[in-house]
Amino acid sequence: MSKTRFMTLARFIIEQEKLHPEATGELSKLLHDLSLAAKIISLEVNKAGLVDILGFTGEANVHGEKVKKLDMFAHEVLVKAMDHGGHLCAMASEEEEGLIHIPPYHNIGKYVMLFDPLDGSSNIDVNISIGTIFSIYKRVSPDGKPGTMDDMIQPGFKQVAAGYVVYGSSTMLVYTAEHGVHGFTLDPAFGEFLLSHENIQIPKRAHIYSINEGNYLYWHPGLKKYIKFLQEEHKEDNRPFSSRYIGSMVADIHRNLLYGGIFMYPADSRNPNGKLRLMYECNPMAFIVEAAGGRASNGKERILEIKPEKLHQRMPIFIGSEYDVKLVEEFLAREE
Numbered sequence: 319m320s321k322t323r324f325m326t327l328a329r330f331i332i333e334q335e336k337l338h339p340e341a342t343g344e345l346s347k348l349l350h351d352l353s354l355a356a357k358i359i360s361l362e363v364n365k366a367g368l369v370d371i372l373g374f375t376g377e378a379n380v381h382g383e384k385v386k387k388l389d390m391f392a393h394e395v396l397v398k399a400m401d402h403g404g405h406l407c408a409m410a411s412e413e414e415e416g417l418i419h420i421p422p423y424h425n426i427g428k429y430v431m432l433f434d435p436l437d438g439s440s441n442i443d444v445n446i447s448i449g450t451i452f453s454i455y456k457r458v459s460p461d462g463k464p465g466t467m468d469d470m471i472q473p474g475f476k477q478v479a480a481g482y483v484v485y486g487s488s489t490m491l492v493y494t495a496e497h498g499v500h501g502f503t504l505d506p507a508f509g510e511f512l513l514s515h516e517n518i519q520i521p522k523r524a525h526i527y528s529i530n531e532g533n534y535l536y537w538h539p540g541l542k543k544y545i546k547f548l549q550e551e552h553k554e555d556n557r558p559f560s561s562r563y564i565g566s567m568v569a570d571i572h573r574n575l576l577y578g579g580i581f582m583y584p585a586d587s588r589n590p591n592g593k594l595r596l597m598y599e600c601n602p603m604a605f606i607v608e609a610a611g612g613r614a615s616n617g618k619e620r621i622l623e624i625k626p627e628k629l630h631q632r633m634p635i636f637i638g639s640e641y642d643v644k645l646v647e648e649f650l651a652r653e654e
């Protein structure tokens with residue numbers, strides 16, 4: 319990889335293609351289209367409080383357009399950015415029940431993309447970091463025809479690329495296409511994503527745990543014991559851990575990816591499948607964290623090997639530093 323201060327996302331993708339001849343230029347162009355959508359969404363997210371786009375006012379904005387929720391805005395930006403490049407045969411969004419087909423006047427490609435356009439959007443009104451999550455698979459149905467649900471409902475290990483954009487103190491795009499996890503920070507001065515975190519590796523052991531402790535009463539007994547274990551003092555074991563929970567999965571996992579940590583959204587007695595979506599949140603994040611040397615399970619099975627049944631199904635998730643995800647799995651197994 320050439321050493322340059324201005325390693326843009328586009329240049330990095332081209333140089334990656336040279337390093338990995340099996341990589342197809344199509345995936346690179348797809349990521350490029352996605353980065354444009356990310357810039358547009360970032361612009362709106364960062365001025366949301368100013369143009370009254372927050373919440374759902376139902377009134378018209380200064381342009382006379384009906385003001386939408388920011389997550390619907392992000393959904394529409396992504397669909398429009400991705401529907402004409404000729405790389406996809408269909409899309410699926412957390413904001414839409416069914417498949418999103420490619421308009422008949424556009425070329426049909428050999429990939430599908432699933433995305434959560436703005437995860438954590440309830441945090442927008444209080445200026446907390448939120449994110450876009452995307453997941454890309456190669457189609458399994460015959461080429462040249464519109465995509466089908468079979469193209470979407472694939473186990474996570476079949477992904478060819480996955481990533482997220484975190485709209486925080488800066489806007490960062492983090493992705494993996496099976497050759498390392500790389501982070502790019504948006505320079506708003508000239509609207510380019512510049513390589514800032516090459517080949518991210520998550521620390522093998524954590525000292526941060528992320529979970530909504532307000533649900534403690536409803537947890538599995540093994541999880542209660544695990545969290546109490548993390549809160550005990552044991553200097554050699556780096557305990558007690560620090561508790562860090564933003565309530566925005568992308569922001570929580572991004573911090574844990576860089577610092578080490580375990581993020582948990584477990585099943586509980588009220589929500590037997592947890593809250594997060596397998597296809598839009600768990601699979602892409604698991605693909606990224608595993609590519610960075612971490613681990614992701616539902617407490618028993620590897621997330622990426624779970625056979626999906628429905629597009630919007632929920633899945634418990636324990637994800638982050640390998641040692642710590644293995645340990646919580648042991649605590650859960652002991653109390654089966």
Ligand code: P6P
Binds near residue numbers: 437439530
């Ligand atoms: P809770 C945001 O609404 C979200 O989908 C994730 O981004 C986040 O991790 C989780 O839900 C927070 O859920 O129940 O702790 O508020």
